[in-house]
Amino acid sequence: MDKASETLQIAAAGLRAQASRMRVIAENVANADSTARTPDGDPYRRQIPVFDAVMDRELGARVVRMDDVRADQSDFRLVYEPGHPAADGEGYVKYPNVSSLIELMDMRDAQRSYEANLTMVEGTRRMLERTLDLLRR
Numbered sequence: 001m002d003k004a005s006e007t008l009q010i011a012a013a014g015l016r017a018q019a020s021r022m023r024v025i026a027e028n029v030a031n032a033d034s035t036a037r038t039p040d041g042d043p044y045r046r047q048i049p050v051f052d053a054v055m056d057r058e059l060g061a062r063v064v065r066m067d068d069v070r071a072d073q074s075d076f077r078l079v080y081e082p083g084h085p086a087a088d089g090e091g092y093v094k095y096p097n098v099s100s101l102i103e104l105m106d107m108r109d110a111q112r113s114y115e116a117n118l119t120m121v122e123g124t125r126r127m128l129e130r131t132l133d134l135l136r137r
Helices: 003-030 100-136
Strands: 047-056 061-071 077-080 092-095
Touching (some): 003 061
Antiparallel strands (some): 047 061, 077 092
């Protein structure tokens, strides 16, 4: 396998990992204002993607992949809303431990990493096209 193809596969692994990360972030944002169905239940818990560098024996290089998704164990937000159907005996409603600001920062970071991998793919493709042009002359 040539080096350009290996470069493309490593960048593709990065694209897949960042796309998976964006999916988890979208899930967190979508559930940011959900509540439990019952007063004693827990609402949605923020999910955190976990990445791992895996040795790809075919490539002979380490590539990134999303290894796992873990639940954030931080406390839920408590909001005083005595008329809410999910309010407990004291009138507090548990909301997910999702912060929109943190999710936006994570999304921006994932977007930049995705773009960096995409730039690597485009650069490698241009390099291959230029090489083919030189060989045709």
